[in-house]
Ligand SMILES: Nc1ncnc2c1ncn2[C@@H]1O[C@H](COP(=O)(O)OP(=O)(O)O)[C@@H](O)[C@H]1O
C-alpha cells in the first residue's frame with residue numbers, strides 16, 4: 100500500500116478566464132502535516148476550493164490523485180465520502196438547516212456509500228457530545244442553524260467540530276486561525292492535534308507563523324502567484340516571519 | 352349575457368340549499384361578471400383554460416377507503432367532503448362538548464342570520480358562483496369559553512374528472528373559544544375538475560382560530576375565497592401550503608374589526624410543471640392597536656408560475672398598528688416565474704409597517720458547503736428548501752401535518 104494520501108501534479112486552473120494556479124505540485128503522505136503559506140491573493144483558497152470540487156474553478160491541466168482516486172472526476176460529496184475535508188476560510192450561514200441534523204444526514208449518506216450501517220441516534224448523540232467537547236463548541240450552537248449568528252471564532256470552531264465528526268483522511272484548514280484570539284487558537288489547535296494520526300494528514304493554510312507554534316508542520320511550502328516557489332521544514336516559516344515574502348520573489 | 356357568463360357552468364344544477372340564496376347570487380354574478388385580464392387583481396391569473404372547460408355536476412360520494420397516501424395521518428376528528436357532499440362513511444366525528452357541526456342542507460332560518468356577513472363586504476364573482484351552485488356547506492360553532500384541544504380535520508376531496516364542486520365552510524367562534532382546523536384539499540383519480548370553495552369565519556372577542564391548510568390538486572383547478580372577521584382581543588392564524596394544481600388561487604380577506612388583535616398569515620407555495628399558484632391576501636386594519644404578520648415563501652420550478660399579492664390597508668383611525676409583510680421566492684429553473692407585489696395603503700399616521708419581497712436562486716455557496724461535508728446534491732437541495740420554509744413549517748400546530756408538508760417538498 101502506498102503511503103501517499105494526495106499527489107498533485109502540475110495543476111493549473113482558471114476562474115473567469117484568468118489563470119490562478121499555474122502548475123502546482125504537492126505530495127502529502129500519511130501522518131504528515133503540511134503548511135502552505137503565501138501572500139494574499141496567491142491562490143491558497145483557490146487551491147482548497149479546487150480540491151474540494153467547487154464548480155466555478157476550471158482545471159485546465161494537471162492531475163490529482165487522492166488515495167488512488169482521480170480526485171478531479173469526483174463530485175464534492177464523493178470527495179468527502181472518500182475522506183477529504185475542507186475547513187472553509189469563510190464558512191457560510193445556512194438559515195433553517197440544523198447544525199447537527201445535517202451532519203447526521205452527511206454521516207449516513209457517507210456510510211451508505213461505503214456500504215456501512217446507518218448510525219443510530221444514540222451513537223450519533225454520544226459522538227456529538229464527545230467531539231463538541233474536543234473543540235469547546237458551546238452546547239447552544241450545536242442545535243442552531245448552520246453558522247447562523249455565530250461569531251467569527253465560533254464559525255471556525257464549528258468547522259473543526261465538523262471535521263472531528265467526519266473523521267477525514269485529509270483535512271485542509273484554510274486560514275482557520277484568522278479571526279481567532281489566542282485562547283480559541285489553542286483550543287482549535289489542540290483539537291487538530293488530537294485528531295492527528297498515522298493514517299491521516301493535514302494541510303494547514305495560513306499566512307501567520309503564529310498557528311504553526313501550535314500545529315507543528317513537517318513541511319512548509321510557499322505559494323506565490325499560483326505556484327509553490329519554495330519548500331522546507333518548519334524553520335522556513337520562521338524565516339518568512341522575519342523577512343516577509345519579498346526576498347523569495349526576487350529569487351525567481 | 353347570462354348565457355355568456357355561465358358558459359362553462361351551463362350543465363350545472365343551481366343549488367337547492369335554502370341558505371345559499373342561489374337566485375340572488377346568480378343575479379349578483381351576472382351584474383359584475385367574471386374577472387378578466389383587465390381586472391387589476393386577476394391580471395396574472397390564467398382563467399382562460401378554466402373558462403374553456405365545460406363542467407358537469409359532481410357525483411355523490413363513493414370513496415370507501417380514506418385516501419391515506421395523499422393526506423397527513425392525523426388521528427383526529429375528520430369530516431370528509433367528497434365532490435362537495437359529506438362522505439358519511441369516512442367522516443368520523445367525536446362528540447365534543449361545546450362543538451356544534453351542522454350542514455347547510457339540514458339547517459333552517461336560524462343559521463341564515465349567521466352567514467355572509469363578511470362575504471357581503473366584498474364583491475367576488477367566484478364567491479357568488481359558489482352561492483349559486485353550492486353543493487353543501489358546513490357550519491362549525493364553538494361555544495363561549497370552550498377550547499377545543501384536538502384539531503378538527505376537514506378533507507375536501509374531488510374524485511371525479513371534469514366536474515365543478517362548490518363547497519363552503521362557516522366557522523363561528525363565540526367569546527373566548529378556541530379551535531384549530533386542518534383543511535386538506537386533494538384530488539383522487541380526478542383531472543380537469545374545478546373546486547370552488549368559500550370559507551367564512553367569525554372570531555368573537557378573545558377567541559382564537561388557527562387554520563393549517565394543504566392544497567394538492569394535481570391537474571385540477573381550485574379557487575378558495577376566505578373571509579375572516581376578527582373582534583377585539585382575538586387571534587387568527589392561517590398557514591397555507593399549496594403544492595400543485597393547474598390553477599390554484601387563494602383569496603384571503605381579513606377584516607380586523609376590534610382592538611388588540613393578532614393576525615398571522617403564512618404560506619408556502621411550490622409550483623412545478625405548468626402549474627399556476629396564486630396567493631392574494633388582504634388585511635383590513637379597521638381598528639387601532641393590532642398586529643399583523645404575513646410571511647409567504649415560493650419555490651418555483653419547471654415552467655411554473657407563482658403569484659404573491661399581499662395588501663395591507665390601515666384605515667384612518669387605526670393608530671398604533673404594527674403590520675409586517677414578507678415574501679421570499681426561489682426559482683429553480685430558467686423558465687419559472689414569480690410575480691410578487693406587497694402593497695401597503697396607510698391612512699393613519701402612527702403605525703409601524705414594513706414589507707419586502709425577494710426572489711433568487713438556491714444559494715450555491717450553501718449547496719457546495721453541504722456537499723463538501725458529504726451531503727449528496729439532491730439531499731442538499733432538499734435540506735436548503737426545508738430550511739427556506741422552516742420558519743413557516745414551525746408554525747403548524749399538528750406534528751403529523753408538519754411532517755407531511757415537509758415530506759412533500761421535491
Ligand atoms: N471566484 C472567483 N472569481 C474571480 N476571481 C477569483 C475567484 N476566486 C479567486 N479569485 C482570484 O484568484 C486570486 C487568488 O485568490 P485566493 O485563492 O482567494 O487567494 P488567497 O487565498 O491566497 O488569498 C485572486 O486574485 C482572486 O481575486
Ligand SMILES: [Mg+2]
Nearest residue numbers: 143144188274
Ligand atoms: Mg484565502
